[in-house]
Amino acid sequence: MIPGNVFNVLALYGSPRRDGNTDELLNSFINGLNDNEFFKRKEIENITIDKIFVSKLKISPCRECRHCSIDGECVVNDEMQQIYPKIIDCDLLLVGSPVFFTTVPGNLKSFIDRFQRFWALKYELNKRIATKPGRKGILFSCAGSKPENIFECTRKVMRAFFDVIYIEYFADFLYNSIDFKGDIQNDPEMLTKVYDFAKMTIF
Numbered sequence: 001m002i003p004g005n006v007f008n009v010l011a012l013y014g015s016p017r018r019d020g021n022t023d024e025l026l027n028s029f030i031n032g033l034n035d036n037e038f039f040k041r042k043e044i045e046n047i048t049i050d051k052i053f054v055s056k057l058k059i060s061p062c063r064e065c066r067h068c069s070i071d072g073e074c075v076v077n078d079e080m081q082q083i084y085p086k087i088i089d090c091d092l093l094l095v096g097s098p099v100f101f102t103t104v105p106g107n108l109k110s111f112i113d114r115f116q117r118f119w120a121l122k123y124e125l126n127k128r129i130a131t132k133p134g135r136k137g138i139l140f141s142c143a144g145s146k147p148e149n150i151f152e153c154t155r156k157v158m159r160a161f162f163d164v165i166y167i168e169y170f171a172d173f174l175y176n177s178i179d180f181k182g183d184i185q186n187d188p189e190m191l192t193k194v195y196d197f198a199k200m201t202i203f
Contacts, residue, residue, distance in 0.1 A: 015105065096140040145177075
């Protein structure tokens with residue numbers, strides 16, 4: 001990270017349920033970031049944290065019109081056009097997602113699919129988007145099912161998403177047997193672990 005820069009954090013709340021378990025994980029992490037001594041050093045001018053609730057966005061699914069294969073631009077004029085610059089400018093991307101039928105919920109998947117234009121730029125048009133170096137991404141996910149492999153598809157989706165936007169898959173916090181709203185509170189150590197990681201890690 002370049003001294004003097006503003007450190008931009010973008011948190012994507014991917015659950016259709018507000019104030020649920022993944023929301024609590026994200027909030028605990030953000031609280032830890034606010035207490036991180038790294039960001040209190042003089043060479044860091046400011047840390048910005050932008051929260052986006054994906055279920056509130058007025059966006060359409062990808063139309064697979066393939067226009068982005070021509071010039072890398074998406075022709076769908078909706079709120080995603082305001083999101084793209086935020087994604088490009090962030091230093092740390094946080095994604096909270098429950099597991100629905102072994103993968104991310106529909107609203108978050110539609111959001112991710114709209115980054116087809118970034119895939120086209122990278123792999124079809126061979127054009128790199130100007131981004132800051134050392135960008136990192138972290139996944140927070142909860143599932144009601146007990147098997148540990150329940151997160152395999154979610155991880156694959158997130159790795160593909162991070163890849164096309166030039167973000168390193170830095171870490172994930174995955175908790176199963178967490179289903180109903182508030183279940184995360186039954187084991188406070190989960191939230192403490194997330195908080196401590198955010199507080200102690202140098203990003």
